[in-house]
Amino acid sequence: MNLDTAINKMKSKGYKHTKQRERILEIFSRQDQYIAAKTILKEIQKDFPGVSFDTVYRNLYLLADEEILESTDLDGEKHFRFHCDTHGHHHHFICTDCGKTKAVEFCPMEKIESSLSGYAIDNHKFEIYGKCPQCQT
Amino acid sequence: MNLDTAINKMKSKGYKHTKQRERILEIFSRQDQYIAAKTILKEIQKDFPGVSFDTVYRNLYLLADEEILESTDLDGEKHFRFHCDTHGHHHHFICTDCGKTKAVEFCPMEKIESSLSGYAIDNHKFEIYGKCPQCQT
DNA sequence: AGATTAATCGTAATCATTATCATTTAAAGA
DNA sequence: TCTTTAAATGATAATGATTACGATTAATCT
Structure with a gap:
């Protein structure tokens, strides 16, 4: 986009x-x-x-x-x-210092769906927080 | 607890x-x-x-x-x-109707750490939202 | 250009949360 | 039990983000 x-x-x-x-x-x-x-x-x-x-x-x-x-x-x-739509569904690493993000392609949903049978899944959130290479002392 | x-x-x-x-x-x-x-x-x-x-x-x-x-x-x-400490690190399915939760044992972090080399990971959030069996019509 | 309708402005209200400080109370020791 | 004292609470105000709304403006269509 x-x-x-x-x-x-x-x-x-x-x-x-x-x-x-x-x-x-x-x-x-x-x-x-x-x-x-x-x-x-x-x-x-x-x-x-x-x-x-x-x-x-x-x-x-x-x-x-x-x-x-x-x-x-x-x-x-x-x-x-x-919105980043150049690649498919993905998640983000978010730097808690500068706010910059890095896309993480792995989505854990397929790994867990079997453990939630009977549950209607609407959406999910997977975010990783930390310091990007530039923001580490 | x-x-x-x-x-x-x-x-x-x-x-x-x-x-x-x-x-x-x-x-x-x-x-x-x-x-x-x-x-x-x-x-x-x-x-x-x-x-x-x-x-x-x-x-x-x-x-x-x-x-x-x-x-x-x-x-x-x-x-x-x-805080649930009867089992180890885990995540939650959260029912958006009644608010009840179900523990999800799978944690995706080990799957993605290799793709974030150079990044200092502090914490992460993985939550699944939807309707629990009791709250589905 | 004029009409139409979305979009904006100006302002106030709301809602969750945080802060302050005087007062109260729980807990530890005499 | 009485005293001390530091933590915890109450009452209230302040803050900060967000939402609401009627009046006005401006973008698009004909």
Whole structure:
């Protein structure tokens, strides 16, 4: 997923193209990491001083619904990142210092499904936390 | 882990035995599920109408630090459950209807460590969400 | 350009959580 | 048992993230 793809996807879905929304997407397109909603808000405010909380949060959730972003809870705050669809289903290592992520291709679900017969599995979360090579002392 | 074990552990650590703290532990000892902090607060208030938020939250975090409870973020809220130490390291299926959990013995970490050489892994989260047999229509 | 409708703004409200500090109480020793 | 003392609690306020909403603006269509 890149910026143009994301913009086109929104357009094809009938959403309007706004400066604020483009700026949000632009921020994510430059970063391979999860970013807190409030961080995005602060960033957008540099370009659009009067931007509303509502605009930012509404867009983040909309973009996540449209699978342009993906989200996770970190430290009780919603974080978002560009959806990576270049490879298949995967998980992430997340650096607790800089926030950068590394894709982990292995998914444990197939290993455990047999132990959950009778349970209806809707989704799952597998994340690894630590320090990336650059953030180790 | 059971109620008496938990109480003794707190005592041996030098913490005082209070009615409020015992009540918190008692609630958890009856439930094999994650419970939201605010749910605990409401429950405690039935017995101790004037109980402070602080008391509840402080105790939950203290008990989690002492590994008497374990915690996770669900829907942006902290949830806690009795720490299960009858078996080794494991993960949980969590029913999104009733909140009950089922232990999943498989841990994916050993499968992926080789793909994260150079990364310092601190911890990880693996949770499966869905409906338990009792909560399916 | 005008109409339509989504999107935004401005602001307030909500909700969970954290902080502060005076007071109370449990537990250890005299 | 009485005293001490440090931990724990209560009452309340503050914070921080998120959500809500009516009025206004702006993007797209004809």
